[in-house]
Structures are given as C-alpha cells and as structure tokens.
Amino acid sequence: MDEAELKFILRYRLPGGSTVVDRFVAGRKDLAAADREMLLGWRDPVEGVFEIEREEREEGDALVLLNLPDDLKYRTYSNRGRAAFRGVSRGGFLHTCLVSVRPADEAWPVSGAMSYYPRSNASEIARAAIELATGRPELVFRNPEKIEQGWQRMREDRAAFVEFFGGDELVLPPAELE
Structure with a gap:
C-alpha cells in the first residue's frame, strides 16, 4: 500500500x-x-521523522523511536518482524507513519512506507523535521508538554511586550511601525 x-x-x-x-x-x-x-x-496515525534510540529484542524485536516533530518516544513494531528493520541502526533516522494499537498506546506498528537515513544525514534530517513541524504544526501538538511550552512562551512574550510598551495595545502611525 x-x-x-x-x-x-x-x-x-x-x-x-x-x-x-x-x-x-x-x-x-x-x-x-x-x-x-x-x-x-x-x-490518528503519527507521521514523522524518527531517531532510532534503541532496539528491544526482549520486547518482540521492537525499536524505540524518538519522533523529532513531537519529541515523544514510540515503541515500534512491524508485522514483518525484525526483518523490516534490517539495515537500520541506532542513531539513524526513519521517515515513516505509525498507528496505535489501542487501548494501551504502547505498541506502534509501522504503517506504509519506511525510509531509512544514516546518522551522517543528521543535518538534512533536522531540516526535514523542522519543515514537517512548521508545515504541519498539528504533528507537534501531539505532545502536551509542547503545547504548554508554547502557551508559556506566549505568556512571556506578552509580558515583555506589556513591560516594554506599558500596555497590551499599541497604536501608532504605520510609518513609525519599524
């Protein structure tokens, strides 16, 4: 598929x-x-660029992946078993889609295509993860900590604005805006 x-x-x-x-x-x-x-x-699949953190053979040949856009870890399996992960190594990256095995959300099978990139491609992968996260922010918002972090930064930015300008509203001629 x-x-x-x-x-x-x-x-x-x-x-x-x-x-x-x-x-x-x-x-x-x-x-x-x-x-x-x-x-x-x-x-509700999880699409992302994942860093391979470790293998867990005792857990049924799983990989533990860190999704770069949402900063969450996923214990990942394949219906093809360990053979699906042949040639991948710790520190490398996978671009793929995962689906949940509910209700536990502790097992995340790979769904669809999977592309592997070695650790040497880290800077390119970082750029791809940033593009994915900025182009599709809903992928970041799977992580409740990231949502709270965003709200906290907005509160801090608002407080700095109010402190600098003396209020939360600024009215000025467009020519003076810069």
Missing part, C-alpha cells in the same frame, strides 16, 4: 465526515470492542 492509499484509508473524510475505517467498523457488527477501538485508533 502506498502513502496516498494509506492517507485515504486512514484520514480522508468522505461525504458526511466519516473515514473508510469508520465505515468499515460500522459495517462489521461482529467485531469485538477491543478490535473496534484498535481500528478506530488508526484514524
């Missing part, structure tokens, strides 16, 4: 607002509650 197909199945909103996954689950009354929850959790 290519990236476009994956986005269509997981996130594209059909007329009426539902996704393909929503319609599939609604049409399968025989699904157990846990299976329904897991499938519906796929509507």
